[in-house]
Amino acid sequence: MTQGLLPLKTQKGGSALSGANKLTMSSQLLTVERLALKYQSGNGETEALKNISFSVSEGEYISIVGPSGCGKSTLLSIIAGLLEPTAGRVLLDGLPVDPASGGIGYMLQRDNLLEWRSIYKNVLLGLEIQGKLTEESREYAITLLKNYGLYEFRDKYPAQLSGGMRQRAALIRTLATRPRLLLLDEAFSALDYQTRLSVTDDVYRILRKENKTTLMVTHDIPESISMSDRVLILSRRPAVIQSVCETTFSDDRTPLRCRGDSRFSTYFNFIWKELDVHE
Amino acid sequence: MNKEFLSSERRRYLKEQKRRKRMILLTQVLIILLFLGLWELLAQLGVIDSFIMSSPSRIGKTLLNFQNNGxxxxxxxxxxxxxxxxxxxxxxxxxxxxxxxxxxxxxxxxxxxxxxxxxxxxxxxxxxxxxxxxxxxxxxxxxxxxxxxxxxxxxxxxxxxxxxxxxxxxxxxxxxxxxxxxxxxxxxxxxxxxxxxxxxxxxxxxxxxxxxxxxxxxxxxxxxxxxxxxxxxxxxxxxxxxxxxxxxxxxxxxxxxxxxxxxxxxxxxx
Incomplete structure (x- = not known):
């Protein structure tokens, strides 16, 4: 990709296909079209999302940032197929999403490891649920455990692992089902700051190595810049895509290296301004 | 764990814990024995009527007689x-x-x-x-x-x-x-x-x-x-x-x- 130094800004509420436009349609892994969501509750109606459209191409790492409570997580739940939108649609490889198909891996904020299962059994949970537990998929899970330093801990229980290791185990549980697209919902925010920095580096390395297309929701601007190729900035509720920030770093980028890059603060200032926290 | 690896403080602590446990059990047994003894004594002395209150020895006899009373x-x-x-x-x-x-x-x-x-x-x-x-x-x-x-x-x-x-x-x-x-x-x-x-x-x-x-x-x-x-x-x-x-x-x-x-x-x- 050959974007300039300055991030691209799109019109308010407009479609945010800027980065993707340059690519052919066939490489679009995920297409989100005019998504809208209204919540109904006893207290009335809340318009959470309004006309959200974007697409993600194979191998991209995209972050979504936005003011707290703007519906970032809701957006992920819809994309994962856990929540029905009021309008619009989500296509994965041109087909409507279905949670049971296993095309999408969704990692939540907490690791949600089951305390009564060993790490190995925890890692197999997704495969078990999706009925994909075969000799071959077990092998793959073991390979992942080996590659990412958890193999020696496979017979331990979650309570015996550190926060960073638990998060890695949760990631392997998701990766073991071989999702086409990975969704991360504030997946690091339950960790303390130092663990968080090292885990994001870890996870970034793993995802790049496995060549996973990733869509991540975060409230942490530095995290979004340091990890992703594109940052979608949502507005306050009802959320629309306010603007998009394309980040360009050197090819051997890692989250920690990006944080030291001179372009980092340019991106940060841009996103900060767009978030318009003081409005 | 091997005994040699335990520090003297640890050993003292464990001993203390064990002693406490034994004390609790001992006190519990003593309470029962005291209760039964007092009951039996009062019944023998005629302070309480063992026809109405029964007594440990009579209960014991009844229990031992299980073959006849079903x-x-x-x-x-x-x-x-x-x-x-x-x-x-x-x-x-x-x-x-x-x-x-x-x-x-x-x-x-x-x-x-x-x-x-x-x-x-x-x-x-x-x-x-x-x-x-x-x-x-x-x-x-x-x-x-x-x-x-x-x-x-x-x-x-x-x-x-x-x-x-x-x-x-x-x-x-x-x-x-x-x-x-x-x-x-x-x-x-x-x-x-x-x-x-x-x-x-x-x-x-x-x-x-x-x-x-x-x-x-x-x-x-x-x-x-x-x-x-x-x-x-x-x-x-x-x-x-x-x-x-x-x-x-x-x-x-x-x-x-x-x-x-x-x-x-x-x-x-x-």
């Missing part, structure tokens, strides 16, 4: 009824709790009924039960069920509904069906609740069986207590009460043992 038959009858009532109550209670967990609608609909049934004194149903199922062992088991089932339902449903929502959400991200969520998350998550409920249930089943035997029976400890009271054989009544206490403790132990087995198995193979 104690074994009465004990086995009560134990059998309790075990059947407990097993059925647990089964029905768990099934109902699963149904109510499955359907929030049914749970909401049945909530007021459950609450009323729970606080209703089940003994009041005694005559109705006897008329409906007959004056036999069936009535006793139904009484045990009436007393234990509702509590089991409420307890287990409470546990099921309190299952960590994030865990369920995680299961859903993998596309888990409701059945899978239940078997893989809710049930193992609630294994402690389940056994706590069993511990309460075994006690309640015993209460139900004795209540049932009071109302209608030809054998059992409850029968023995009523019979003994009517013919003023207080030795028999007191002996039965003591056997009942031991029985309750043993049944509770049995559930604890089962819990240990299941929890260990679950952690190793699930």
């Amino acid at each position: 104690l074994l038959l009465h004990i086995s009858t009560t134990v059998a009824e309790t075990v059947v009532g407990f097993a059925l109550g647990t089964l029905i209670g768990t099934l109902l709790a699963v149904v109510f967990w499955w359907s929030e609608f049914l749970a909401k609909v049945s909530e007021p009924f459950l609450v009323v049934l729970n606080s209703l004194p089940k003994v009041a149903l005694g005559p109705v039960i006897i008329i409906w199922v007959g004056a036999g062992t069936e009535a006793i088991i139904v009484m045990a069920l009436a007393i234990s089932t509702i509590v089991a339902v409420l307890e287990m449903l409470g546990g099921f509904l309190a299952t960590d929502r994030e865990l369920l959400r995680m299961a859903r991200t993998f596309g888990a069906s409701r059945m899978q969520s239940f078997l893989k998350i809710v049930l193992p998550y609630n294994i402690r609740t389940l056994f706590n409920s069993l511990k309460v249930n075994i006690g309640l089943s015993l209460v139900g069986v004795i209540t049932g035997e009071f109302l209608v029976s030809k054998a059992g400890l409850g029968y023995l207590i009523v019979y003994g009271g009517q013919v003023f054989k207080l030795d028999l009544v007191m002996s039965s009460v003591i056997i009942l206490a031991v029985l309750a403790a043993l049944l509770y132990r049995g559930v604890l043992l089962l819990e240990r087995l299941v929890v260990r198995r679950l952690s190793h193979t699930s």
Whole structure:
């Protein structure tokens, strides 16, 4: 990709296909079209999302940032197929999403490891649920455990692992089902700051190595810049895509290296301004 | 751990802990002995009437005479009824709790009924039960069920509904069906609740069986207590009460043992 130094800004509420436009349609892994969501509750109606459209191409790492409570997580739940939108649609490889198909891996904020299962059994949970537990998929899970330093801990229980290791185990549980697209919902925010920095580096390395297309929701601007190729900035509720920030770093980028890059603060200032926290 | 690796402080601490445990047990035994001794002494001195109050030695004689007074038959009858009532109550209670967990609608609909049934004194149903199922062992088991089932339902449903929502959400991200969520998350998550409920249930089943035997029976400890009271054989009544206490403790132990087995198995193979 050959974007300039300055991030691209799109019109308010407009479609945010800027980065993707340059690519052919066939490489679009995920297409989100005019998504809208209204919540109904006893207290009335809340318009959470309004006309959200974007697409993600194979191998991209995209972050979504936005003011707290703007519906970032809701957006992920819809994309994962856990929540029905009021309008619009989500296509994965041109087909409507279905949670049971296993095309999408969704990692939540907490690791949600089951305390009564060993790490190995925890890692197999997704495969078990999706009925994909075969000799071959077990092998793959073991390979992942080996590659990412958890193999020696496979017979331990979650309570015996550190926060960073638990998060890695949760990631392997998701990766073991071989999702086409990975969704991360504030997946690091339950960790303390130092663990968080090292885990994001870890996870970034793993995802790049496995060549996973990733869509991540975060409230942490530095995290979004340091990890992703594109940052979608949502507005306050009802959320629309306010603007998009394309980040360009050197090819051997890692989250920690990006944080030291001179372009980092340019991106940060841009996103900060767009978030318009003081409005 | 090897003894050589323990520091002297550690050893002293462990010794202190052991001593404390022994002191507690010793005090407990002493209290019982003191109680029995005082009872026996007062009975021997004629301060209390051993015809009305019985005495440890008379109770001992009654217990030893089990071959002639049919104690074994009465004990086995009560134990059998309790075990059947407990097993059925647990089964029905768990099934109902699963149904109510499955359907929030049914749970909401049945909530007021459950609450009323729970606080209703089940003994009041005694005559109705006897008329409906007959004056036999069936009535006793139904009484045990009436007393234990509702509590089991409420307890287990409470546990099921309190299952960590994030865990369920995680299961859903993998596309888990409701059945899978239940078997893989809710049930193992609630294994402690389940056994706590069993511990309460075994006690309640015993209460139900004795209540049932009071109302209608030809054998059992409850029968023995009523019979003994009517013919003023207080030795028999007191002996039965003591056997009942031991029985309750043993049944509770049995559930604890089962819990240990299941929890260990679950952690190793699930």
